[in-house]
Structure formats: C-alpha cells, structure tokens
Amino acid sequence: MSLKSISLAHVRLISQYWTRFAVRSGSGLVYLLIVLIFGLSVANNLISPVEFLMVQQEKEMGHRDPNAVQELIVKLGKPVIKFVLGTKSIGEVAKEASQEPMMMGPLMMEKEDKTVAGRWALFLLEDRPALLSSIFLILVFGLPFAISFLAFNQTTGDIQSRGLRYLLLRTERSNIFLGRFLGTAIFSTGVIAFLILTIVLYLGLKTRLYPARDLLIWSIQGFYALSILMLPYIALCAMISACVSSTFLSLILAKLLIAGTLLFAVLGRLVWEPLKYIKWLLPWGWQNHLLHPSFTHWGCASLACLVYTAVFLMLGYRRFAKRDL
Numbered sequence: 001m002s003l004k005s006i007s008l009a010h011v012r013l014i015s016q017y018w019t020r021f022a023v024r025s026g027s028g029l030v031y032l033l034i035v036l037i038f039g040l041s042v043a044n045n046l047i048s049p050v051e052f053l054m055v056q057q058e059k060e061m062g063h064r065d066p067n068a069v070q071e072l073i074v075k076l077g078k079p080v081i082k083f084v085l086g087t088k089s090i091g092e093v094a095k096e097a098s099q100e101p102m103m104m105g106p107l108m109m110e111k112e113d114k115t116v117a118g119r120w121a122l123f124l125l126e127d128r129p130a131l132l133s134s135i136f137l138i139l140v141f142g143l144p145f146a147i148s149f150l151a152f153n154q155t156t157g158d159i160q161s162r163g164l165r166y167l168l169l170r171t172e173r174s175n176i177f178l179g180r181f182l183g184t185a186i187f188s189t190g191v192i193a194f195l196i197l198t199i200v201l202y203l204g205l206k207t208r209l210y211p212a213r214d215l216l217i218w219s220i221q222g223f224y225a226l227s228i229l230m231l232p233y234i235a236l237c238a239m240i241s242a243c244v245s246s247t248f249l250s251l252i253l254a255k256l257l258i259a260g261t262l263l264f265a266v267l268g269r270l271v272w273e274p275l276k277y278i279k280w281l282l283p284w285g286w287q288n289h290l291l292h293p294s295f296t297h298w299g300c301a302s303l304a305c306l307v308y309t310a311v312f313l314m315l316g317y318r319r320f321a322k323r324d325l
Contacts, residue, residue, distance in 0.1 A: 006178065016183070018179060019186045027152070047202070054207070085120065157247050188234065196223050229287050231309040232308035235310075
C-alpha cells in the first residue's frame with residue numbers, strides 16, 4: 001500500500017459513509033442481530049441461575065447468602081473458563097464436574113491448582129467479576145464466527161457491479177480499501193460497545209453482585225479485547241473481498257477460513273500433534289490472552305492482532321490494486 005496515495009481526508013470521508021451504509025445494509029443489520037442475540041443469550045444463561053438463587057434465598061431466609069451465590073457463580077463459570085482456555089475438553093469438564101467432591105468448593109479446588117492455567121482461571125474467577133469473565137471468554141470465542149456477516153462485502157459487491165469505476169474518478173484505490181476497512185471496524189466496535197454496556201448495566205443495576213468500580217475496569221478491558229480482536233478478522237475478510245467477484249463466494253470463503261482453521265487444528269491434532277499449530281495462522285492462538293492478568297501477555301496478544309491485521313491488509317490491497325475493476 002503506497003503511503004503517498006493515501007489521503008487522510010478521503011479515508012475519513014469513505015469510512016464515515018461506509019459506517020452509515022453498514023447501519024442501513026442487510027449485512028450490517030444481520031451482524032447486529034446475531035451479536036446482540038448471541039451476547040445477550042450467553043449473559044442470560046449465566047446470570048439467570050444466579051438471580052433465581054438470590055430470589056429464592058430472599059424468599060426463604062429474608063437475605064442473600066453471599067457464599068452460596070459465589071459458589072454457584074464459580075460453578076457456572078469454571079467449566080466455561082477451562083474449556084475456552086483450552087485446559088479441558090468438553091468431556092473432561094463434564095466428567096470433572098460430576099466427580100467434584102461436595103465438601104470442597106470449586107474455588108478451593110482452583111486455589112490448589114498451581115499451574116499457569118490454574119492461576120489464570122483463579123484470576124478470572126476471584127480477582128475479576130466472575131460472571132463477566134465467563135461472558136467475555138465466550139464472546140471472544142464466538143464473535144470471530146459472526147464478523148464475516150458484516151465484513152464479507154467490503155469491495156466484492158462493487159467489483160461485481162463495476163460500481164467502483166465511478167468512485168475511482170475521485171479518489172485512489174488505497175483510500176477506498178482502507179476507508180471501507182475502517183468503516184467496518186467502527187461499526188463493529190460500536191455494536192460491541194452497545195452489547196457490553198447493556199450487560200454491565202444489568203449486572204450493576206439489577207443484580208448488584210459486584211462493585212461498580214470492578215465492573216467498569218473489567219468491562220473496559222473486555223471491550224478493548226473484543227474490539228482489537230475483530231480487526232484481523234475484518235482485515236481477512238477485506239483480503240477475501242478484494243480477491244473474488246461474488247459476494248456469496250466471499251461470505252463462504254470467509255466462513256471456511258475462520259471456522260475451518262480452528263476446526264482443522266482441533267481435529268488435526270488427533271491425528272498428528274503438530275497440526276494444532278495451524279490455528280496460529282489466525283489469532284485463535286492469541287485471543288484468549290487478551291484477558292490475561294499479565295500486561296506482557298495481553299500486550300503481546302494485542303501486538304499480534306495488529307500484525308495479523310497489517311499482513312492481511314497488505315495482501316488484500318496488493319490484489320485490489322492490480323485487479324480489473
């Protein structure tokens with residue numbers, strides 16, 4: 001991408017237009033609905049059992065039992081955290097839950113785990129609002145599958161219809177490519193902000209389980225993690241969009257690459273262990289570290305996401321700059 005051909009004013013104008021267009025377009029509305037339905041469903045499934053227990057306690061005892069509530073929260077969050085962090089498979093998590101001794105609470109068992117993953121899980125369960133940690137981890141795992149519904153058609157549709165020829169009379173290809181990427185990223189960030197704000201306000205005003213300060217600090221890091229995580233996947237979709245001339249094919253390829261990379265790594269390791277490293281072709285190997293307690297870990301994960309983004313954008317623009325529009 002030639003820096004000399006980039007006009008910041010043009011990039012800003014194109015990104016603003018593309019953000020507004022995403023709000024009105026079918027892909028933008030589909031992405032908005034998918035993210036809100038998925039995110040709020042996850043939050044509801046984790047928060048509802050806790051709310052039911054609190055209501056039951058107040059009805060029977062006249063007050064809440066903080067220890068019982070915390071134990072239920074940890075019991076709900078621990079399997080999610082262990083599975084998403086990759087320390088346990090679904091079968092192992094289910095087996096461990098069924099064999100867990102009743103006399104030893106889930107949090108006590110975590111404190112006995114001195115491994116790096118055990119300390120990480122303890123940080124998410126005890127040092128940060130555990131319900132919010134579980135929700136964030138599921139969103140970090142799930143939102144990459146949704147982003148292609150928004151980002152698959154950054155340039156493909158106009159390439160297919162030859163509509164870009166008229167826009168090229170007024171600006172350079174680099175401004176179009178970069179402006180539409182930024183517009184897509186801005187829209188995605190706005191949706192994530194609205195989702196997190198809704199969940200945090202409900203936790204803070206309705207359940208009153210955590211201090212407002214703790215919710216605010218952890219929600220900011222969760223928002224940062226999800227926002228920066230979306231960038232490489234949007235850039236990947238921009239690259240695919242610049243390489244094909246069919247919107248349907250662009251969506252299918254984006255889905256196959258994002259989901260297929262993780263699926264191939266998970267299934268491939270069953271045949272040959274080194275195949276698990278294929279997931280590092282995309283940020284799958286880094287993204288959980290965006291919620292790590294150590295600044296070094298989430299700082300490196302952030303840098304990795306930016307590197308992936310830059311690589312995909314450069315590859316995509318090289319194709320976009322040479323192809324017939």
